Amino acid sequence: MLDIRFIRENAERVQDSALQKGYKDVDIKKLLELNEARRELQQRVDELRTQRNNNAAKMKDGKPEQSLIDEGKQIKIALAEREDYLTNAEREYTDAMNVVPNIIFDDVPIGGEEDSVEIKTWGDKRDTAIDHLDFAVKRDWVDFEAGAKVAGAKFYYLKGDLALLENAIYQFALEFVVKNGFTFMTVPHMVSERIAYGSGFAPKSSTESNEYFIDNENLMLIGTAEAPLTGYHADEIIDEDRLPLLYAGYSPCYRKEAGTYGKFTRGLFRVHQFNKLEMYAFCLPEQSRDIHEKILKFEEQIWQTLGVPYHIINIASGDLGLPAAKKYDLEYWSPVDKKFRELTSCSNCTDFQARNLNIRVRRKDGKVEVLHTLNGTAVSLARSLVAIIENYQNEDGSLTIPEVLRPYMGGRERI
RNA sequence: GGAGAGGUGGCCGAGUUGGUUGAAGGCGCACGACUCGAAAUCGUGUAAGCGAGGAGACUCGCUUCGAGGGUUCGAAUCCCUCCCUCUCCGCCA
Numbered sequence: 056m057l058d059i060r061f062i063r064e065n066a067e068r069v070q071d072s073a074l075q076k077g078y079k080d081v082d083i084k085k086l087l088e089l090n091e092a093r094r095e096l097q098q099r100v101d102e103l104r105t106q107r108n109n110n111a112a113k114m115k116d117g118k119p120e121q122s123l124i125d126e127g128k129q130i131k132i133a134l135a136e137r138e139d140y141l142t143n144a145e146r147e148y149t150d151a152m153n154v155v156p157n158i159i160f161d162d163v164p165i166g167g168e169e170d171s172v173e174i175k176t177w178g179d180k181r182d183t184a185i186d187h188l189d190f191a192v193k194r195d196w197v198d199f200e201a202g203a204k205v206a207g208a209k210f211y212y213l214k215g216d217l218a219l220l221e222n223a224i225y226q227f228a229l230e231f232v233v234k235n236g237f238t239f240m241t242v243p244h245m246v247s248e249r250i251a252y253g254s255g256f257a258p259k260s261s262t263e264s265n266e267y268f269i270d271n272e273n274l275m276l277i278g279t280a281e282a283p284l285t286g287y288h289a290d291e292i293i294d295e296d297r298l299p300l301l302y303a304g305y306s307p308c309y310r311k312e313a314g315t316y317g318k319f320t321r322g323l324f325r326v327h328q329f330n331k332l333e334m335y336a337f338c339l340p341e342q343s344r345d346i347h348e349k350i351l352k353f354e355e356q357i358w359q360t361l362g363v364p365y366h367i368i369n370i371a372s373g374d375l376g377l378p379a380a381k382k383y384d385l386e387y388w389s390p391v392d393k394k395f396r397e398l399t400s401c402s403n404c405t406d407f408q409a410r411n412l413n414i415r416v417r418r419k420d421g422k423v424e425v426l427h428t429l430n431g432t433a434v435s436l437a438r439s440l441v442a443i444i445e446n447y448q449n450e451d452g453s454l455t456i457p458e459v460l461r462p463y464m465g466g467r468e469r470i
Numbered sequence: 471g472g473a474g475a476g477g478u479g480g481c482c483g484a485g486u487u488g489g490u491u492g493a494a495g496g497c498g499c500a501c502g503a504c505u506c507g508a509a510a511u512c513g514u515g516u517a518a519g520c521g522a523g524g525a526g527a528c529u530c531g532c533u534u535c536g537a538g539g540g541u542u543c544g545a546a547u548c549c550c551u552c553c554c555u556c557u558c559c560g561c562c563a
Contacts, residue, residue: 097521101532108532111544115489127543292480292518415518417480421500423518 056152056410058425059090065158072158075165075372081155089148096141103134153252157407159372160381170371171384177355178364184390187444188322191217193452197323209312209327213440216470220443220456221330221436223463224361228332228434229305231357237303237334242283244306245274250286253411255378255404267309280304281430284335289412295419298426299338299346303433306331322441324396329437336429339416340406343427347403350431351383354399357433361457363442364388366395378404385432387442398438401431 062069066083073081107130114123164172191197196217202210213221233239246254256266256278267276277283284304293300308331312320323329334353336346351367358365370382379402386395406425409415416426447455453469461468 094521097532101521104532107544111489114543124543129543131543294480413519421516 057155057157057407058410059152062155063087063090069155069158072372073156075159076156076375076377077167077373078154078156078377082151083155086148086151086155089144089151093141093144093148096137096144100134100137100141103130103137106130107134156375156377157380157405159375160403162369163375163381164369164371166371167373168371171368171374172371173366173368174383176364176366177359178362178388180364180388181390181446184445184448186321186391187324187441190444190448190452190454191322191440194454199322207327209325211323211326216454217440219464220454220460220470221440223456223460224434224436224439224443225305225330225332226463227361227460228357229303231360232303232332232334232353232433235353237301240284240287240302240304242277242280242287242304242306244277244283244309245269246277246282246286248273248275250289250412251275251282253289254282254285254408255376255411256282265310265312267311276309277306278310279308279331279430280306280333281335284333284430285408285414285428286412288337288414290414292415292417292423293337293426294417295339298416299336299342302335304333304335306333308435323437324441326437329435331435332433334401334431334433337409337414338427338429340424340427343403343405343429347381347383347401347429350401350429351385353433354385354401354431358385358387358398360459361439361443363398363446363457365398368395370400376402378402378407380405380407387446389442389445391445398442399432399435402429404428404430 057069062083066087070081070083073083107127110123110127110130114120164170188197188199194215194217196214198212198214199210201212229239251266256264256275266278268274269276275282281304283306284302287302288300307328309328312325312327334350336343336350338346355365355367365385365387368384368386370384375382382400382402384400385398387398388394389396405427408428410425414426414428415423417423443457444454447457449455449469455469456464456467464470
């Protein structure tokens, strides 16, 4: 969530950002009124609590007089009533706060998906290729039928060389992020509601969520390692000189992806479960813009090294989620679909997630403030396979292994 | 899953016949003194959130002793539920 003081001082900007992101129900004026009401009730409750405390203090040492006890009872009754009002006011207020999205940066394009701005392209585009699923099935590298039998549609098995290739990409990317200062972590694959909510997943009801929830357990299967990585430092105050903290988390990602069947989501491109290596940063507010660019550079380096053509787009406001202030996507060139398709993305969430989960920094002068968080995909494995099959396939049905992956494939050049 | 013990400030650790205990003491940290400098020593300070006042340094009120609920004039202290940690047993990768 945002800082209420920031909202108060920048009401118009926050309202504009919400609309530009497509959150039409957000009403900042109403929110500020709810906050005002809350504050007034808070003051009245505080007054009564002061009376209660003073009254109790008089009875501290000695036998309580009946008149004081009676007075205390009166206070107690009045207090209980006002505390009820306050509790309700607080609930209304926090409900309203929780739906206010992060503001967007000035350099975010306004509009919907089609308004995202290309800021860079790299590599030579290939003209044609066979669909990755047809290609892989022919080689017996992937089995969606068995996946459907065992777990349902959009579940799959990777087999043989393709499964080995997935592992090779993972090993390559892992080495890359560790070399660049990220601390590697494995993470819980489920998170509690609080962490899910705080990191920006799990909206109000589970029905409209992309996430899987565990019955009767207050747990959610993670859709990305971003969730447990964000929660890692929940409720902590981190000394300034420890920042930035860079982590890389590897995990399976579980997503419902309801209603996304179609030509462009065939095969491994959009599935219910895939593995992903995620970069994550906790940093000082003044560092987050630079680190965002740096994470983007890392993503580019990975795909340049793998030799897959791509472009970078600055995502338009309407496509940003609740927590992001700015987001870049790296989209690879698909010679099958003759267009760029999403491969990785990185977001600057500024203090939005951190405030939800109470993650702060202690400055050298002792001041405490909410820090910033960022996340970016190192490699999303299922999609990486699609990109590589499309861009490295040979006419004889074999697949050339990108050079940097060969050390992880027993030195083989093709499969 | 069963039995028992516990969860207090950045850390360790007092406080459990309810009443100046937001919380002793120690460590750590910051500043100062001493020193050519450092160590040691001594002194002072050292939680966060919300709200009110002030230009500001700050001052005041409220909340927080795992979380939530209850008893009471008053709860870190008593009761209930849940979560977590530790020990033993069971079960296993």
